[in-house]
Amino acid sequence: MLRRVVQNYVTLPAVREIAIVAPDGETITRSGAFKNDRPYALVRPQLAAAMEDSARSGEERFLELELDGKPVLVEILPFHNTLFGTSGRRGLAIAILDLRQLQAATLQMFLTLTGAIAIGIVAILILMWVSIHRVVLKPLTLVNQAVAESDRTGVFTMPANLPRNEIKFLARNFERVVKQLEAYDQLHKEIEQRKQVEAALRQSEARERAKSHELGKLVRELKQTQAQLVQTEKMSSLGRMVGGVAHEINNPVSFIFGNLTFAQEYFEQLVDLIELYQQSYPQPTPQIARRLDEIELEFLIDDTQKLFASMKVGAERIRDIVLSLRNFSRFDEAELKSVKIEEGLRNTLLILQPRFQGGSPVEIVTVEEFGDLPLVECYASQINQVFLNLLSNAIDALESDERYRHGRKLPVPATIWIRTEALNKKTIAVRIRDNGPGMPPEVRQKAFDPFFTTKEIGKGTGLGLSISYQIIVEQHKGRLECISKPGEGTEFVIEIPTQIPRS
Incomplete structure (x- = not known):
């Protein structure tokens, strides 16, 4: 029964195939x-994707493509x-x-009717002309005007009063295609708008x-500057105090040291005089003898x-000690100067x-x-710091x-x-190394951060290593590295050039 229906419907001029x-x-x-025993998707592979989509979604599909080199319009209708x-x-x-066949069939019908009218009765010709005009030409003209x-x-507006034939079917399909194109254009515009909005948001x-990064950079620089100012002021105050104390102590010490030599010479002269008295008067008086015994x-x-x-x-x-204090403060060496590094280390050890x-x-x-080091051009007071x-x-x-606080006998003190x-x-x-408790990785990574300290409140500011890093790396173009593991002590490695590179 279905086959008979299909064969009857396919007899229409514009219908190429029904399945x-x-x-x-x-x-x-x-x-x-x-x-009919083959899957239709294998027969028409061009329609496979649309068939699957229509069957899954339950929506009607219209496709305009070429089959066997001819333009066709395909309608896919899902049903239960x-x-x-x-x-x-x-x-x-x-x-x-087949759109071309539809046009060709219409044209052939027109020619056939025209010939028949030419051969037959003029009235039939006029009737046929009116019929063709009403059924075909006028609808086509309306469709053409609408297109x-x-x-x-x-915007495509469906012409009114179209006959119920292939032209109306064509117009309806064209209307659907135009609506789909309108929807596509609208979707495309929305996508472009969203892209523009996303680009603006990005x-x-x-x-x-960038602003946040710049602000963070400024905050870090401010902290470093603040840390450097605090530590510089602290070391400057310490240097002034040490220099002042050294100066105040140096005067009386120089006086004492200088007079000791004369006092010793005077005492030796008195001893020589006593020895001369003993040689001249070997038998002292009883009173002097008692005094000598006393x-x-x-x-x-x-x-x-x-x-x-x-x-x-x-x-x-x-x-x-006074000389070491004066050398450590080094107010007279605030500028670059070639110094002996080991002298600064000895002075620092003397201070401590x-x-x-x-x-x-x-x-x-x-x-x-x-080791045997050459003279190093540096800011001596900063290196001592x-x-x-x-x-x-x-x-x-x-x-x-x-381990060391309780006086335990350890192999290495x-x-x-x-x-x-x-x-x-x-x-x-x-290289300065100790065999203390060492640092865990999370502490070692933050060792040079400003204000980071593991000491108790009041015992550390967290500025020492940060300032040291700035002095070695930024001021002297060197390198400061911390090597430490828990239980294995800590080692700081300072590498500085013998002459600071000139930028």
């Missing part, structure tokens, strides 16, 4: 002398039928219309990220000479000597391995290590190793 397709893609029936059971699956009714108007306005987001003259002379020697050593020691000798709860040993920061941190780390070496003719290295 009924089951939900599984098998061809139920198809017009023409074809076998009890033939397919109650699963709700859809079959497809597919109609392929031309749609080119101008972009640009705005990029600008805000004061133990020989012991007095010997012990006084030892006192003068001890006082001289103490005065020299005070003078050396009270912490090594009784000023610390832990007995700390220092091991100095100074770095040495003071690193050595102070090493002492703090050893004092906080519980609390030790600070200070080593210098010339890496090449242009670079020297200073």
Whole structure:
């Protein structure tokens, strides 16, 4: 029955092919002398995607394409039928219309009727002309006018009172195609608008990220500047205080040291005089003899000479300490100057000597391995500041290590190793290492951040290492590296050029 319906419908002039397709893609029936046992998608592969989409969505599909070199209009209509059971699956009714054949058939009909009228009765010719005009030409003209108007306005309006034939079918399909094109254009415009909005949002987001990055950079620079100012002011105050104390101590120490020599010479002259008296008067009077026994003259002379020697050593020691304090402050070396690095290290160790000798709860040993270094052009006071920061941190780390606080007998005592070496003719290295508790990775990564400290409140500002990094890396174009693992101590490696590169 379906085949008879299909064969009857395919007799229309514009219809090339009719097919009924089951939900599984098998061809139920198809017009023409074809076998119906093949899937229709294999017969017409150009329609496979549209068929699948229509069957899945349940929406009618219209396609305009070429089949066998001829333009056709394809309509795909999904439908339900009890033939397919109650699963709700859809079959497809597919109609392929040949537009050229429709026009050719119309033209042929027109020519045939015209010939018949020419041969036959004029009245029949007029009747046929009126019929063709009403059924074909006028609808085609209306459709043509509507198409031309749609080119101008972009909106296709379906002509009224079209006959129910292929022209109306064509007009309806054309209307649907135009609506689809309108929807596509609208969608395209919306996509372009969204793209423009997204581009504007991305640009705005990029600008805000740039501003945020710049603000963060300014905040970091401000923190670094603040840290540097605080530490510089602190070291400047310390330097002024140390320099002032050294100056104040130096005057009386110079007076004492200078007078000790004369006092010792005067005492020796008095001893010589006493010896002359003893030679001239070997038998003193009883009163003098008693006095000599009371004061133990020989012991007095010997012990006084030892006192003068001890006082001289103490005065020299005070003078050396004052000299070290003056060298450490170095107000006269604020500019670049070639100095001996090992001299700065020794001066710094001398400044920290009270912490090594009784000023610390832990007995700390220092091991100095100074290599043969050339003179280094640097800001001496700043380099001494770095040495003071690193050595102070090493002492703090050893004092906080519980292994050394309880006087345990360990194979290696609390030790600070200070080593210098010339890496090449242009670079020297200073290594300061301790065998303290070390640092975990998360602490080591933040060691040079301003205001970061693991010390208790009031014992550290978190500026020492940050300032040291700026002095070595930024001021002297060198490198400062921290090497540390928990339980294995900490080592700071300073590498600076013997001459700061000129930019």
